[in-house]
Amino acid sequence: MKLSVIGCGYLGAVHAASMAELGHEVVGIDVDQRKIEALAAGRAPFFEPGLPEILTSASASGRLSFTTDMAAVSGATVHFVAVGTPQKAGSYSADMTYVDAAIDGLIPFLKPGDLVVGKSTVPVGTAARLAEKIRAAVPGADLAWNPEFLREGFAVKDTISPDRLVYGVPSDPEAGARAKALLDEVYAKALGENTPLVVTDYATAELVKVSANAFLATKISFINAIAEIAEVTDANITELADAIGFDARIGRRFLNAGVGFGGGCLPKDIRAFGARAEELGRGESLAFLKEVDAINLRRRQRVVDLVVELLDGQAYEKKVAVLGLAFKPDSDDIRDSPALDVAVQLHGLGADVKATDVEAIANAHAKHPQLVFVDSVDEAVADAEVVVLLTEWKEYRALDPNAVGALVAEKQIIDGRNVLDSAAWRAAGWTYRGMGRP
Numbered sequence: 001m002k003l004s005v006i007g008c009g010y011l012g013a014v015h016a017a018s019m020a021e022l023g024h025e026v027v028g029i030d031v032d033q034r035k036i037e038a039l040a041a042g043r044a045p046f047f048e049p050g051l052p053e054i055l056t057s058a059s060a061s062g063r064l065s066f067t068t069d070m071a072a073v074s075g076a077t078v079h080f081v082a083v084g085t086p087q088k089a090g091s092y093s094a095d096m097t098y099v100d101a102a103i104d105g106l107i108p109f110l111k112p113g114d115l116v117v118g119k120s121t122v123p124v125g126t127a128a129r130l131a132e133k134i135r136a137a138v139p140g141a142d143l144a145w146n147p148e149f150l151r152e153g154f155a156v157k158d159t160i161s162p163d164r165l166v167y168g169v170p171s172d173p174e175a176g177a178r179a180k181a182l183l184d185e186v187y188a189k190a191l192g193e194n195t196p197l198v199v200t201d202y203a204t205a206e207l208v209k210v211s212a213n214a215f216l217a218t219k220i221s222f223i224n225a226i227a228e229i230a231e232v233t234d235a236n237i238t239e240l241a242d243a244i245g246f247d248a249r250i251g252r253r254f255l256n257a258g259v260g261f262g263g264g265c266l267p268k269d270i271r272a273f274g275a276r277a278e279e280l281g282r283g284e285s286l287a288f289l290k291e292v293d294a295i296n297l298r299r300r301q302r303v304v305d306l307v308v309e310l311l312d313g314q315a316y317e318k319k320v321a322v323l324g325l326a327f328k329p330d331s332d333d334i335r336d337s338p339a340l341d342v343a344v345q346l347h348g349l350g351a352d353v354k355a356t357d358v359e360a361i362a363n364a365h366a367k368h369p370q371l372v373f374v375d376s377v378d379e380a381v382a383d384a385e386v387v388v389l390l391t392e393w394k395e396y397r398a399l400d401p402n403a404v405g406a407l408v409a410e411k412q413i414i415d416g417r418n419v420l421d422s423a424a425w426r427a428a429g430w431t432y433r434g435m436g437r438p
């Protein structure tokens, strides 16, 4: 099948390459010339495990191409829209400029029978609005909403073998059936493997996406709120999470307390969802998401406070090693990263911060050139008075407390992700502080 993917960022580039890997003929479009040049040369413009391999194989197959020229969509029947919907400056709402520009750019090249498929995360009501616009401009063309649930770090696997598929299709039965048939053809492999499929209306599909992210964010903030109580009672949040997680109704996943959630999605999605609820006159229904956000941001402050506490109340000119900048391991994404936020705050307090990451240094440097970045843990921790672990890369989880201890000035560590063996670090002479565990 011939597909186009408009917007080739963390979502779109993976989607384009994965669809080509599945046998479709795909053209990826982006306004970012540099990104397109990299992708066209078979290079991933960001770090995502497995992406380089499928880019190479799909490009070699001749089924995958990339361009900045929107006219290239003409040969395709199904057009995925995967452009960004970041938080609007000065507001909690989603910035819809890119989605609107992508649809406006696409319309002149649509033909009757084409299906535009929204993948970006949008405020509920967007699909109905865009569908009207598309149908008015190109009779016979239509729109479906097919939210994406991939996780960065697992994006290729999640795209090729999703845990569920959701289609928001037009309410007209004939148009709905046609949209479903086209999407079934796109996702034939996953459907053949009995992937659960929910076929629904636009509003439900849009709400499924933001509800899923709101639930995940709430689950993380729930455990972090309990971690705040654990901190003042000397309870152990990890053991507590294990214990409640054994209840299948609760489940252990997404109960890792620490410096909290970040990234290009959970934080901005809960804010945009709350803002949309207010527009709909139902602000109070999602008021709890403000608390979820507030708990989350307090965890970053908690790490900063712990650093200052370990430095006897004064961070100024003290040497602090920051391990981790990406919002999570196996990603170079620093969008709303708790780790980077903490590094910036410590720098703001006058600390002599040396920060490192496995993949995210270039992105972090581009955004915060005022920080000092070093390429290795050894350089970061040299003469440090406090070491702060903020992104749980496997390399950092495996650190040897004795080896690190030989390099620092003071053996003090804050485990912002609760991933180190506290007993082993203490046995090696370290002052160990976790996030809600002794």
Ligand SMILES: NC(=O)C1=CN([C@@H]2O[C@H](COP(=O)(O)OP(=O)(O)OC[C@H]3O[C@@H](n4cnc5c(N)ncnc54)[C@H](O)[C@@H]3O)[C@@H](O)[C@H]2O)C=CC1
Pocket (backbone or CB within 6 Å): 006, 007, 008, 009, 010, 011, 012, 029, 030, 031, 032, 035, 082, 083, 084, 085, 086, 098, 099, 101, 102, 105, 119, 120, 121, 122, 148, 149, 150, 151, 152, 264, 265
């Ligand atoms: N990153 C992720 O893991 C997931 C993201 N999403 C959603 O997918 C959407 C995209 O997210 P990301 O890929 O992370 O963002 P991103 O910022 O990495 O990528 C967006 C891309 O769209 C391009 N773009 C902007 N305007 C354009 C236009 N008019 N025509 C063509 N290209 C244009 C940008 O240059 C950029 O490369 C967002 O709505 C996000 O919430 C949903 C699920 C997972």
Ligand SMILES: O=C(O)[C@H]1O[C@H](OP(=O)(O)OP(=O)(O)OC[C@H]2O[C@@H](n3ccc(=O)[nH]c3=O)[C@H](O)[C@@H]2O)[C@H](O)[C@@H](O)[C@@H]1O
Pocket (backbone or CB within 6 Å): 121, 148, 149, 150, 151, 152, 153, 213, 216, 220, 253, 254, 255, 256, 257, 258, 259, 260, 261, 262, 263, 264, 265, 266, 327, 328
């Ligand atoms: O809409 C999106 O873009 C995506 O957002 C998240 O995926 P992602 O942002 O890639 O990363 P997650 O694995 O969800 O982690 C998000 C943040 O939560 C943090 N987290 C996660 C789990 C946990 O137990 N504790 C915790 O603090 C992570 O460190 C990270 O900062 C969702 O998991 C995806 O399903 C969704 O498609």
